[in-house]
Amino acid sequence: MPNRRGFKEERELVNRLEKLGFAVLRAPASGSGTKSDRPDILAGRRGLCIALEVKTTNRKVLYVSLESLDQLVRFSDKFGANPYLAVKFKRSGYSWLLLKPEDLKKSCKYYKITLEEAYRKGFPPEAILSAKLEEFGGN
Amino acid sequence: MPNRRGFKEERELVNRLEKLGFAVLRAPASGSGTKSDRPDILAGRRGLCIALEVKTTNRKVLYVSLESLDQLVRFSDKFGANPYLAVKFKRSGYSWLLLKPEDLKKSCKYYKITLEEAYRKGFPPEAILSAKLEEFGGN
Secondary structure (H helix, E strand, C coil): CCCECCHHHHHHHHHHHHHCCCEEEECCCCCCCCCCCCCCEEEEECCEEEEEEEEEECCCEEEEEHHHHHHHHHHHHHHCCEEEEEEEEHHHCCCCEEECHHHCEECCCEEEEEHHHHHHHCECHHHHHCHHHHHHCCC | CCCECCHHHHHHHHHHHHHCCCEEEECCCCCCCCCCCCCCEEEEECCEEEEEEEEEECCCEEEEEHHHHHHHHHHHHHHCCEEEEEEEEHHHCCCCEEECHHHCEECCCEEEEEHHHHHHHCECHHHHHCHHHHHHCCC
16 A cells, blocks of 8 residues: 555644544554454544544555545444544645545545645644534534 | 453453444553553444443452543543443453442542442443443433
8 A cells, every 4th residue: 555554643643633632542553454443543522523544645646445444434433433534645744634535536446535635625633623614514 | 450451351342342333442552551541442332432441350359540540531521431440350250340430439549349349330231222321320
């Protein structure tokens, strides 16, 4: 896969969520390639619960495996959380963006989104608490 | 500590929760003695969210460090989850019981509960979905 979870950089995202008042639980690093349904991060703030799949990439297009997003949505539906892809385009000079699964385009083997689309459709973690989120249909 | 998390046995508890329809996330094994606020297990089922601290013991009295329960309650308040201690008295022949933090008695350095009290006050994981839970004040 061209993108990896980026465990060290994920710590930075966790810190930002904690500063926003979220209680955060990170999943263990998956030992093998097999992975049961579970997000990389679960964060809650007084009942607002978000499940995140975390990706970083050096490219200008992010490809995410179908299973990677599908399992996130399955887990979130079951748990009662809002699913987001947290992505960092490392060479863009920008920071983390949250995307809704439906923001990505489905091709035959991957979901994908360009850097440009991501900055148009995504939002920074801080926006998740603002009224602005309602525009994104945060349910 | 006389009781440990019991990672292998915890798997059995996770399976039971999953059979009840919960989506479950386990925390990574804590590397060192220091541990930030986080439960051993977070489980959600369509918005009903529970945070569990997991303990097993071979004795007839369970001692839990003050910090162990206090951090569970802090995390849960912040997250918006219901905190429970999941305990297995391994030699009792019984299985997992869920206890509310206030079910334990606070001594100078520990919270404690006897096997007998635990079976009087606690309930099996399955009961968390039943109407009976309301008796326990599940909020």
